Amino acid sequence: METSRDDFVIALRSAFLKKGTQQRFSLLSLIFFSIILLILGSFNFKAINYVKVAIKEIVYRSSFIVSGPENFLKNNYLIASNHFKLYEENKKIITELNYLRGKDLSQKINILENIKYKKLIDDYFIGENETFAKVLIDKQSPFLRSIIINKGSKNNIKLGMVVLDEGYLIGKIVEVNFFTSRVLLISDINSKIPVSLQPGDTQAIMSGKDKQEGVLQYVRDKNLPEINEEIQVLTSGAGGLFKSGIPIGTIVVDDEIFANNKEDKIVDFHRDFSQLKYVKVVSFSKEKNILDLLSKDDAETLNKEITETNQQQETLRILLEQKKIADEIRIKIQKENNFLRNERIRLKKESEFLRDKSVRLKNEILIIKKNKIENDEIEFLKMNLFYGHKCRKNMINNLYKVGTPEYRKCVLKKGLKK
Amino acid sequence: MNKIYQNNILRNIQKYIPIILLFISVLNEFDFNDFGLIYFSFNFSYILIFYYSLKKSESLGYIYIFIAGLINDIVVGIPIGISSLMYLILCGAAAYLRNITLRPSLIKDSIFFLITILIINSLLFMFLNFVFDYELNYFDQIINISYTFFLYFLFAKLFDFLEKNILGNRHAG
Numbered sequence: 001m002e003t004s005r006d007d008f009v010i011a012l013r014s015a016f017l018k019k020g021t022q023q024r025f026s027l028l029s030l031i032f033f034s035i036i037l038l039i040l041g042s043f044n045f046k047a048i049n050y051v052k053v054a055i056k057e058i059v060y061r062s063s064f065i066v067s068g069p070e071n072f073l074k075n076n077y078l079i080a081s082n083h084f085k086l087y088e089e090n091k092k093i094i095t096e097l098n099y100l101r102g103k104d105l106s107q108k109i110n111i112l113e114n115i116k117y118k119k120l121i122d123d124y125f126i127g128e129n130e131t132f133a134k135v136l137i138d139k140q141s142p143f144l145r146s147i148i149i150n151k152g153s154k155n156n157i158k159l160g161m162v163v164l165d166e167g168y169l170i171g172k173i174v175e176v177n178f179f180t181s182r183v184l185l186i187s188d189i190n191s192k193i194p195v196s197l198q199p200g201d202t203q204a205i206m207s208g209k210d211k212q213e214g215v216l217q218y219v220r221d222k223n224l225p226e227i228n229e230e231i232q233v234l235t236s237g238a239g240g241l242f243k244s245g246i247p248i249g250t251i252v253v254d255d256e257i258f259a260n261n262k263e264d265k266i267v268d269f270h271r272d273f274s275q276l277k278y279v280k281v282v283s284f285s286k287e288k289n290i291l292d293l294l295s296k297d298d299a300e301t302l303n304k305e306i307t308e309t310n311q312q313q314e315t316l317r318i319l320l321e322q323k324k325i326a327d328e329i330r331i332k333i334q335k336e337n338n339f340l341r342n343e344r345i346r347l348k349k350e351s352e353f354l355r356d357k358s359v360r361l362k363n364e365i366l367i368i369k370k371n372k373i374e375n376d377e378i379e380f381l382k383m384n385l386f387y388g389h390k391c392r393k394n395m396i397n398n399l400y401k402v403g404t405p406e407y408r409k410c411v412l413k414k415g416l417k418k
Numbered sequence: 419m420n421k422i423y424q425n426n427i428l429r430n431i432q433k434y435i436p437i438i439l440l441f442i443s444v445l446n447e448f449d450f451n452d453f454g455l456i457y458f459s460f461n462f463s464y465i466l467i468f469y470y471s472l473k474k475s476e477s478l479g480y481i482y483i484f485i486a487g488l489i490n491d492i493v494v495g496i497p498i499g500i501s502s503l504m505y506l507i508l509c510g511a512a513a514y515l516r517n518i519t520l521r522p523s524l525i526k527d528s529i530f531f532l533i534t535i536l537i538i539n540s541l542l543f544m545f546l547n548f549v550f551d552y553e554l555n556y557f558d559q560i561i562n563i564s565y566t567f568f569l570y571f572l573f574a575k576l577f578d579f580l581e582k583n584i585l586g587n588r589h590a591g
Contacts, residue, residue, distance in 0.1 A: 034502040
């Protein structure tokens with residue numbers, strides 16, 4: 001027993017205290033060093049912070065370079081897969097485009113009215129300090145889902161700024177270095193966003209759950225609208241960090257959720273966080289709205305714009321109607337045209353057939369005529385052999401000269417008969 | 419002369435292959451987002467550190483492992499020093515196993531590796547959750563540990579092959 005414990009201690013001591021041939025530090029000393037680093041880091045020790053920032057700047061750039069080959073392969077893979085999907089996507093996009101074109105103006109009116117009412121209740125945020133950044137590292141570990149962007153405090157990036165991808169919320173800035181910043185994605189479990197569910201205007205808190213999903217917390221089932229359609233999840237603006245109305249994702253409400261009374265309401269994000277390339281970092285501030293002549297002018301301009309857009313929409317509607325009618329007429333004419341073309345082709349064929357027939361008949365008649373003449377001639381020659389001497393003129397008679405019509409008539413009548 | 423010089427360079431590159439792999443793995447953090455594999459993640463650095471600390475301890479210096487840990491913390495975004503600590507504990511465990519082993523076997527190594535990564539991830543979870551207030555997903559952790567364990571067999575065979583046939587180290591494995 002004693003020997004076994006000694007062996008354990010010796011093995012442990014050898015593992016943690018013995019230095020290898022080229023080792024300058026023992027394992028134990030480095031473990032202590034790590035612990036000290038952790039403790040000092042947790043107390044925000046200044047020297048450690050400076051070291052951290054310096055290492056971060058170097059590591060982020062190096063990581064970007066090291067990820068180069070992988071990114072190259074990834075991009076090529078994406079290009080190839082997109083190429084295969086191109087045709088189907090094109091068809092889908094054309095259909096969607098036609099549908100959305102009609103909706104575009106209605107949406108513009110809604111936006112303008114929304115701005116007008118938000119200004120009235122003094123809740124209109126305007127984007128300021130917009131910066132576009134490139135994603136340097138988008139490795140999402142099982143511990144933290146975050147990305148690194150290539151803009152830092154040098155570009156006026158500040159903690160808590162909102163990060164958008166094509167207008168959709170993807171996260172917020174949680175760490176700012178001089179040249180780089182870290183964005184905590186909304187898919188991270190530590191991210192808590194005040195959200196609003198539309199329609200129904202239900203308030204909730206959304207936390208990250210999975211790579212492409214979030215989960216709603218503190219929301220009661222009875223508050224969810226009982227409709228079988230997608231529920232849009234938008235930022236509510238509560239807390240003042242985010243502007244209200246930034247789209248995040250959707251919840252598909254089906255009967256199953258209501259039937260099973262599920263606790264978790266899963267949010268399907270609009271954006272794919274593994275495909276981020278360029279993002280927009282923006283901070284919002286409330287527009288200073290003083291009720292003076294200027295704001296009155298603003299309101300009038302806005303009203304004017306709404307009226308103009310309404311008119312434009314009406315014009316567009318009429319034009320669309322006209323186009324519809326013109327399309328119908330065009331289709332009708334096209335049908336008629338096709339029918340006439342077919343008829344023309346048919347008649348042409350028929351006339352060609354008749355022409356051929358008439359030519360054939362004419363030829364046949366000619367042959368018959370020719371045959372008849374030849375037959376007459378043969379008959380005459382035959383008769384001429386038998387009766388020619390009876391009609392021919394000579395020294396002793398006064399008959400007909402050979403070759404004359406009278407001679408021919410005489411021969412055919414088998415000799416002269418007066 | 420030139421040939422000897424070239425041979426030296428090649429030998430040096432061969433010698434540093436494990437370190438290069440370690441640094442690439444922590445800087446790159448391989449993931450499988452592009453292939454749409456949602457429930458697939460493993461810790462390549464754990465496998466590499468454990469294997470080389472066990473089989474060929476002179477290949478990976480403790481200092482390099484410590485620095486790799488710092489880089490990993492920065493890339494992943496967790497408090498600095500925590501991965502270094504975990505990597506060094508893993509090294510310690512591998513060194514202990516090396517000292518007590520008379521007849522090496524892959525099964526025994528892998529079971530010891532599983533116990534070690536379970537302890538390491540528990541420590542990591544405790545540190546992050548209780549000390550630094552990070553929320554972690556149990557499910558992701560379990561998947562990560564499971565895949566790391568199962569892939570240890572594959573990578574151990576792969577590293578054996580690399581050492582024996584490509585780097586020409588007859589004593590590896």
